[in-house]
Each structure stands twice: as structure tokens, then as C-alpha cells.
Amino acid sequence: MKEQNGEYGRVDRNGLPVRTENYVASRPPAWQGQMGGCGIASCISLKGERIPGDRIARMLTIMEERENGLGAGYACYGLFPDRKDQYCLQFFFDDEEGKRNVEEFLDGRISVHHDEKVFTREQTTIAPPYPLVWRYFASVTEKREWRGARDLSEDDYLVELVKHINEKVEKAFCVSSGKDMAVFKGNGYSYEIADLYDVERYSGTMWLSHSRFPTNSPAWWAGSHPMSLLDWGVCHNGEITSYGVNRRLVEMNGYRCTVLTDTEVVAYLWDLLVRRNGLPVEVAAFAMAPWTYQDIALMSPGHRRLAEWIRITYKEAFLNGPFSIIVGRSQPETTLIALTDRKKLRPMIAGLSPDGGTAYCASEECAIRIVEPDAQTWTPEAGNPFVAVVGKGILRRGTEHPFQGVKI
């Protein structure tokens, strides 16, 4: 039967039919989350130079065994130097009606300075339907009230709006909402997504990217990675076995899980721990991938106390199970964080270009070598974050003591 075999005859590398169910902004019916393996790659210019999009596309597409054509995406930071103080809200719309719904909702709630259609090719090998992709440059209004809460911070206000859109507004999904960044993702192979958005036309100081090998979920454009909230972008390879626990923590703190993936929860956790609770990145990383109590007992007394208190206080933030994640943010500075689970059950390798100008993190070494054959590479330790900042360099290689630089 034609329907079942794929209307467009789409097959994967091994000749197996690819599911034709394809959802764009609207959540697939009975969607309950997804699982699978993935490839992740990222690069950051330590000197603040602009890296062209084809570079990240080459990094990602070389890891072809890590994807099966059901989702890939890119996030670019330092993308809008002329509008870097404005939020860039980038949307998937099922159709014009979704666009009208969102514009109606946003009217009066934010001030839009400029909006434009995001370039997508009309013809690609990806199975339709394609979303209408649109971006709005906006700043939030003076009056920031949401459901009785007044004087919300600009970020909190925007988070509420985005949560509402993704949960309630039909035929629309806000894909990214940060300053000076945007997410380009969809349902296809990494090279197809690069081609669809023509990522070559963009350049930025930092790129994150992700390709998926989902095992069993219908394709949903909005469910692809990177997952983003405000300027946070998260690419995640793994399956969080503690998802049910982590989800409760973010929901207790007012987040609403709309995509129902562990990656979404990881993005919210970073926002909660670092932006809202103000924790240093090292402390947040330790909460997500803590040492064992046995190892903590060997720390110095001050560090031991800190480590135990992080574990006790944030036990619901502990991400259990295999993961390796790449996290980006543009505020206050463009930062790249790479972290694996505490057993390092998923791969992560870091690299530095010979001139010391560009740093890389990826699932596989080939992703780095393809663009930087002579890079110096090393493996960050299990549960030990790699941190690099545009204009500042590598702050942590992922081999230091977990609390190096943390003030207590």
C-alpha cells in the first residue's frame, strides 16, 4: 500500500520506510515524548569572529551514523549584531492562521520592531508539509503583567508569553525566543535541514547543532533540537532516566512542559538554576551530574559541604541516565557549555584550533577534524563541564576540579 510505504517513497539509509506522519507546529495527537540517540556538534569563536554556517553543517553532517532523518537543527548565536538587544521570536506556523493567532495574541503584549519571513527553500527532499517560518524582533512592553503577576522581569514575562503560545495558541510554536540568536530545525537529515534553511547564508560567533536518531516517535518539527527558551539553546544526546523527577522540579517552579522531551526539561533546568537561582555554571553542572557521596567524602571540608548541599537541595535536578549536552546562551555573554552524565555514557570531545581562536565540542572527533584537521582535542571528564565564552576564551576545559573558581 502506497500510504504505508511512504507516500513519497522516503526511506532511510538502510532502505527502511520512514514514517510519513509529519507534524509542524501543532503537537502530534497522543504525543508522549520521544527517545533516541543523536549526534551533537558545536563551535565557538573565542575571539568574537563570525563563523559561517557551512562550517557547522559540515561538522554535523559528517556524523551520518548518528541520525536517521527524523530531525536535525542548528542554533546560531551572535546572529543579529544590529538587533542584539531585541528578542528574536522565531515561529513555526502550520499555516497563515497560526500566524494570525500569534500576532493577535502578541498585539499589545510586546512591541514588534521588525518581522520577516525566514528563508526556506521551496523544494527540498524533505517530505511536506513544511512550516511557515517567521521571525519577529521585539522588545517587551513597559507594562508586564501576566495572570495577576505584576512587574515581571523582561525575561520572566517573555517566558510566560512563550509558554502560553506553545501550550495554548493553535497552529503555532515558538521555536526560539532569545536575543541575538535563532534556531533552525526541522524534520529531516542534517544536510536537508542545512539546505532547507540555507544555513550558509548565516554567520555567528557560536553555533550549536544536533541530529536525531529517534527510535519511535512521529516526526514533529517543533520537537527537534535545539530546544530553546529565551537565549538558552540545548542540544542533547541521551535519555534521561530520571525525566519524571526532573520534570516535577521545573513544573514546581512554574514551567510547563509542552514538548514532553527530556531535552525540554534540561533547557528549563538551566534557566531555573542559572538565570533564576543565579547559580554559577559549575554549581548548576554539579547539580545535574553530581559526584557520588563516596567521592564527595574525599573533598576538602568546604567543598564537601557545598557538594552535599547541592545534592540535597537539587536532588530533583540530578539528570540520571546517559546524556551529553551542549548548551548555549547569549546573555550576559555568549557562552558554550558542554556536559556529560557522571558516568559519561554518551560521548563528548572538545577541541581547539591551532591558532587558539575557535573551540569545538562534538560527539565524535571526526566532526572537529573535518573542519579543523590540526585541532588539539581532549575529552572532558564525566560530569565535568566545558565552558567557553566569546571574547574570553575557554574558561573550563572539563578536566578541572568541579568547584574551581566557585566562591563559598
Place this chain on the structure above:
Amino acid sequence: MSETVKQGKRLDHRLPEKFMPTIDYELCRVCKRCVNDCSYQALEFRESRVVPSGGCVACGRCIAVCPANCIEIRPVPPQFAPHGNWSERSRRAILAQSSSGGVLLSSCGADDEHPSIFDDLLLDAAQVTNPSIDPLREPVETVTYLGRRPGHLEVRDGKVIIREDDTPLIRMDMPLMFGHISLGSVSYNAQKALFMAAKELNIVAGSGEGGLHPDFYQYADRICSEVASGRFGIKPEYLKGVAAVEIKIGQGAKPGHGGHLPGEKVTTMISETRMIPLGTDALSPYPHHDIYSIEDLAQLISLLKESTEYRLPVGVKIAAVHNVGAIASGLVRAGADFLTVDGYKGGTGAAPRVIRDHAGLPIEVAIAAVDQRLTREGLRNRVTVCAGGGIRSSADMIKALALGADVVMVSTAAMIAMGCRVCQQCHRGLCSWGIATQREDLCVRLNSEVAADRIVRLFRAWNEELREVLGAMGIDAVESLVANRDRLRYRGPNPKIAEVMGVKHIGEGWG
């Protein structure tokens, strides 16, 4: 006229036996140990042989002491005409009650055959997309803290502030505690065994409401002192050196009910420990008579925190009742650092049967309800939730954790480990194993050290089984199992239960 109608003879409606000890006379050496050890006097020596004399409760003591292995306790087949509605149980109850005219007492947990919801839950395991972990080769942690948690860490001027003193916590090596079993309801040796085992396992044991014997001060740092409505034995030593203090509002086996230790059990030791006169009944009122509302409870919590100089977690224990979620939320807001929820199958030393068997909520549902309610109100990451009441195995413990308990409370399993056979006669004070009795000749039957070793071995094994299951689930620390209802599935007869508990039905997966 009526005087001419003849009256029947007076008959004291003796009930048929439930159990019959049978002796293989070919093997019996007539040593009479069974006769001497049967505290229920169900065996006697007559005409050169041991014969049953009625009243056997199947405590199994005779079997254990018989050197010839010649005793077998057989359940007596039904002695009542079969009837679908009038079960033997109901007819026995009526006959007993029409003889005594009293409230029927029983002990241990509800013994009806209502299926356990635990048995309707299946655990998840890791395959391919997440690797399972071998706990013998890699760390799988079961360290658990009990007490109030701050919710988030404070950062000021780039410095992480740790307010350790505000929130005292107890560290335990496994997510398990022993429930409250008072000296009085059990013997000195039995309570000592529980405390010794708690110390060895590095977990916490409840004191029960009977005060704390001076000999047990050495275990104080592993003891959770109970403040119940009778306020027995509460003095500075009872509160200061201990691990935690717990206000007992209710008990799963008898929600809304108090306690009664008959005067004959109030020996010199019990009277001194409980600080009550010798030989008087120890009555625990049904409510605390200084707690008629949630604000009164808040005051008692403050009082206990003040008197222990804020160095101890102060918790509240409630029976699982229908609005348990809302009550739990009130307890947290009243200042409780930890809550203990006791399900309707929880044990007891004595309870009216009508309450034991008919009041309360299954612990499985209660745990999920409390966790969901506290999560919805943003309170769940502030407190520790302990839960117990009918936990029979490591599987029950694991499922209770996954449903939403931080710590699982067990009592009956520990008693069984030291010899109890759950014959449900605790209220008679004749325990042939020297556990639930104060009779000196019976108390000496229990050796605290042997009993403690048995308890330690049992729960070490449970902890190993917990680690095995965690590893199989791809989880390497127990906190990542707590309230992880995603990793449970329901296979029972009533999907509504699954819905209420927030557990998916078998077959429901992702995508």
C-alpha cells in the same frame, strides 16, 4: 402459660478451632518443649503424650522448638455451612461479639484479602537507548537524607550561601526507616534489637510513644522520638540527643483512634520509661487535646523546634485518609520538616477490628496523592515524605519510592525477621516469641543480638535488591527513582486507580 414452655440449656457457643497442631507420635520424643513453649496453652501433656488442647493461633513456636520436627499446624477446614455472603469470618465475628459484647480487637495490619495495588504495578528497565548499570561494578547510590530542604541555594555577591543550620537533616544509608514500635507494645529485647539494627544499618528507628529507656540512649542518634497524644516519657533526654522528633497524629492501622496499654502490662520498667504510675492503664487520647486545628499543630511544631534548639528535624505522622493530599500540604505549611504517611494495611499492637479493616486509604494511592498535591503547590522539594503501611518486600519498597516516597517505613517486616509469625495476637500480650509481650518468662526468649543480626541481614538484602533494580532501570542514585512514576505501569483491574496515581497503563509508552 409461657412458664410451661421449656428453655434450652445454657451453651457457651464455643467457636470451632481455626488451627490444629498435629503431632506425629512415631517421631515425637515426648520432650514437652512444645508444651512448655506454647504461651497460648494450646498443647498439653496427657496420658504420656502431647495432645492439642485448643486455642492454637498458629504462632509456630512449637514447630520451631521441636527437636524431632514432628509438629505440623493444620488449618482446620471450614466448620460452617458454606454461604456466599455470610462468610465464616463474619459469622465468627458475630458469635464472638454476642458472647463478649465488646469491641473486637485484633493486631497486625488489616488481614482482609483485598489485593495490594503494589502487586498491580510493574517496573521499567533500561534497554538499548539507555544502558543498564551493574551495581556490583559501578556505584549505585542509596544514601538518603531526611528533613527539610531549602528549595534552592542562595547566591549573594557571587558567593554560594549554605544555610546548613536552618535545616537539620539526617543522613541514612538506605531509603528506609523502622516505624514506631513502643516499649510496652513490644518487649525490651525486641526494641533493643530494632535500635541495634538501625544503628548498624545507619538508618532511623521510631521510638514509639512509650518514651525511651535509659539503656537505649546509646542509640539515640538513630532514633526518631515520637510525641503522641499521651505524651509518655517526654523529658529532655527524650528529645535532645535523638535524630529527629515526630508528632504522631495518626496510625494507619487505626486512623482517628488512640492507644491503650492495659495496666497489667505497665510493669516497673514500663512505668518508669513512660513516666506513669505502676499498673495503671496507659491511655493515649484519640486526638492531641492541645491540637484541635492545623494552627495548634503549627504551635506544637514550633514548641518542639524551640525546645530542641532547631537542631532536629521535626516531622508529623498521619494515617492515610481520604484527603491525605490536602492534609499533607497543611502539615508542610505548619512547619513539618518531614511527613510520614501510614497506609491502612499498617501494623499495630492492638486495634479495634472495625477500624483496622475498614478505615483509611491504601498507601500506594496515598503516596501518589501526597506527592502530586505537594508538587502542584511547589512544596514537594522542601520536605521529606516517608510512607509505610503494609510494605512486605523490597519490591513494595521500590514501588513506594517510585510512587513518590523519599523514605519507606517498615515495621512488620522487621518483626517477622526477628521471629514474629503474624499470628495477630499481639493485643493479648502472650507473644510466644518474646516480642509483643511483657511477661518476663516470654521476654527472655528473644536474644537482641541474634534478632538485630537477622534484621540487618534482611534489610541489607533489600538494599541490594533496590540497587539491582535501580541499575536495571539505568538509574545510579535512588533520588532519581523517587516519584519517577514514569517508570511504573499499572496492570490491575481498575485503570481509574492508575489515573488517580498518575501512572500509565501497561502498553502505554512514548510516541
